[in-house]
Amino acid sequence: MSVLSSEWLKIRSVRSTYLILGLGVSTILLGLVLATSAAGAYDAAPPEQQAAARIADLEEALIIMPQLCMGILGVLVVTSDYATGLIRTSLTLVPRRWPVVAAKSAVVGALALLVGALAVFGTHLTARSVLGGRFSGAYATAFADRLPLLVALTLTVPVFALLGTGLGALLRSAAGATSVIVGFVYVIPIIVGNIPEPWSERLGSLMISALPRQITGDHITTSVYGSLLPPPAAAAVMLAYAAAPLVSATWLVRRRDV
Amino acid sequence: MKLGAHVNPGFDLEVRTLVRRAGGPPPRILYRVIELQHLTKRYGGTLAVDDLSFRVEPGHVTGFLGPNGAGKSTTMRLILGLDAPTSGQALVNGRRYTSLRMPMREVGALLDAGAVHGGRSAYNHLLSLARTNGIGSARVVEVLEEVGLAGVARKRVGGFSLGMKQRLGIAAALLGDPGILMFDEPVNGLDPDGVRWIRGLMRSLAAEGRTILLSSHLMSEMALTAERIVIVGRGRLIAEATVAELTARYPSLEDAYMALTSDSVQYGAAR
Numbered sequence: 001m002s003v004l005s006s007e008w009l010k011i012r013s014v015r016s017t018y019l020i021l022g023l024g025v026s027t028i029l030l031g032l033v034l035a036t037s038a039a040g041a042y043d044a045a046p047p048e049q050q051a052a053a054r055i056a057d058l059e060e061a062l063i064i065m066p067q068l069c070m071g072i073l074g075v076l077v078v079t080s081d082y083a084t085g086l087i088r089t090s091l092t093l094v095p096r097r098w099p100v101v102a103a104k105s106a107v108v109g110a111l112a113l114l115v116g117a118l119a120v121f122g123t124h125l126t127a128r129s130v131l132g133g134r135f136s137g138a139y140a141t142a143f144a145d146r147l148p149l150l151v152a153l154t155l156t157v158p159v160f161a162l163l164g165t166g167l168g169a170l171l172r173s174a175a176g177a178t179s180v181i182v183g184f185v186y187v188i189p190i191i192v193g194n195i196p197e198p199w200s201e202r203l204g205s206l207m208i209s210a211l212p213r214q215i216t217g218d219h220i221t222t223s224v225y226g227s228l229l230p231p232p233a234a235a236a237v238m239l240a241y242a243a244a245p246l247v248s249a250t251w252l253v254r255r256r257d258v
Numbered sequence: 259m260k261l262g263a264h265v266n267p268g269f270d271l272e273v274r275t276l277v278r279r280a281g282g283p284p285p286r287i288l289y290r291v292i293e294l295q296h297l298t299k300r301y302g303g304t305l306a307v308d309d310l311s312f313r314v315e316p317g318h319v320t321g322f323l324g325p326n327g328a329g330k331s332t333t334m335r336l337i338l339g340l341d342a343p344t345s346g347q348a349l350v351n352g353r354r355y356t357s358l359r360m361p362m363r364e365v366g367a368l369l370d371a372g373a374v375h376g377g378r379s380a381y382n383h384l385l386s387l388a389r390t391n392g393i394g395s396a397r398v399v400e401v402l403e404e405v406g407l408a409g410v411a412r413k414r415v416g417g418f419s420l421g422m423k424q425r426l427g428i429a430a431a432l433l434g435d436p437g438i439l440m441f442d443e444p445v446n447g448l449d450p451d452g453v454r455w456i457r458g459l460m461r462s463l464a465a466e467g468r469t470i471l472l473s474s475h476l477m478s479e480m481a482l483t484a485e486r487i488v489i490v491g492r493g494r495l496i497a498e499a500t501v502a503e504l505t506a507r508y509p510s511l512e513d514a515y516m517a518l519t520s521d522s523v524q525y526g527a528a529r
């Protein structure tokens with residue numbers, strides 16, 4: 001508990017934290033802009049075009065923003081200690097070491113859950129109120145029907161944060177760990193999307209972005225990823241994205257000279 | 259005086275410890291003692307610390323001397339459990355440092371005054387360290403007063419001068435009011451005022467019965483601060499003696515150091 005309150009104070013007492021949290025939550029503003037312009041275009045279109053018009057799920061399209069922001073916060077919470085040398089002090093004060101990694105993960109994970117929920121639910125509710133019944137009622141469905149997907153999307157944000165913390169502790173370098181995070185978001189899905197079937201669909205099903213809809217069983221045929229996993233398997237894969245780097249990082253931090 | 263020899267665990271010192279504690283709490287021989295037993299650390303091809311055995315006792319400042327790269331900082335990291343020894347061990351209060359649960363109350367250390375996040379205030383920096391060991395904000399305020407940083411407690415550490423950062427590092431070491439303190443070159447870059455302040459602080463901490471291990475390259479300053487001296491070179495123990503013994507045999511502590519380390523200087527101009 002004492003290590004947790006220390007790490008909570010540490011993350012609260014540097015400015016960059018607020019910048020990153022703000023950027024993560026500003027997803028809502030982007031959602032507002034996109035929804036407003038879509039509504040304008042819809043209203044200006046003739047009725048037959050309106051009937052055929054479709055709109056993407058904005059909260060799903062924009063989830064990449066809070067994911068990246070909180071992934072980077074997860075990286076920084078570890079690598080800034082390594083960069084300043086403060087990690088030596090931290091590990092001197094807590095010789096068992098694992099509580100330091102655990103406390104950093106808990107603090108970043110909790111903030112990411114909050115930012116993720118604000119971004120996802122904020123964007124959805126904004127789009128809902130701006131778009132009303134437009135686009136064949138895409139945003140006029142019952143809220144309860146959307147709830148599982150919104151929750152699953154929200155959970156990917158702490159997954160990214162913990163992935164960042166684990167990678168930061170493994171690699172000890174902000175540049176290295178951030179590159180891997182960006183790779184997970186942009187590069188690997190593109191590569192996986194371009195390899196021959198059946199591997200493209202098999203590996204595609206394992207991409208983080210493909211997991212929320214597999215968890216809720218809410219598949220869409222237009223997904224660029226695969227959707228081969230049953231909900232429990234998809235949930236397990238999502239958990240593994242957060243846990244595998246963290247567990248190996250904790251193991252390594254306990255053994256490595258600082 | 260013993261030169262190049264193994265440690266003298268010091269029967270007389272143990273008696274002194276016993277006598278000092280007579281009437282007080284039950285005597286604990288290893289209380290406030292740093293003990294190195296054949297401590298060895300190898301980094302790839304470099305033998306940074308080589309079969310080092312000595313003991314640091316309470317009640318006086320022990321100066322830790324040696325040329326650049328002699329292994330002083332490595333020894334301190336090994337004592338603090340930051341690096342794992344290749345063989346041998348270091349004990350504080352008779353236990354391995356890594357087995358301590360609230361180490362701030364037993365050992366305080368300043369390794370690198372620059373190891374702070376520039377964006378954090380001095381107060382928040384110290385409070386974040388204190389909290390890990392269940393130490394409250396009242397103690398943070400106290401140590402800030404003690405090192406003379408109370409006036410800048412809410413200022414960002416990034417704007418601190420080197421001397422202010424050294425004071426902050428010393429404040430951090432003092433947070434848990436520990437019986438054992440280690441300082442790696444705390445007078446580096448300090449103005450004469452700061453040097454004198456550290457000298458007084460070290461001596462008064464030792465006079466309170468604490469164990470102080472202090473590394474420095476400033477011989478004249480060390481002669482004024484320390485009572486005992488441990489000299490290492492190329493990771494090995496070169497000499498362990500009192501300042502009085504060394505200055506009786508050589509014109510000054512500096513001359514003693516030069517004579518004793520002449521074979522062990524790895525980096526430097528020919529002399």
Ligand SMILES: Nc1ncnc2c1ncn2[C@@H]1O[C@H](COP(=O)(O)OP(=O)(O)OP(=O)(O)O)[C@@H](O)[C@H]1O
Pocket residue numbers: 301304305306324325326327328329330331332333
């Ligand atoms: N993490 C490390 N990896 C590899 N070599 C190291 C490491 N730390 C120290 N060394 C080497 O160990 C030796 C001892 O270094 P150390 O920093 O302990 O010396 P020092 O006595 O503190 O020197 P100085 O007076 O310059 O501070 C040096 O040769 C150094 O290069």
Ligand SMILES: [Mg+2]
Pocket residue numbers: 330331332442
């Ligand atoms: Mg050194």
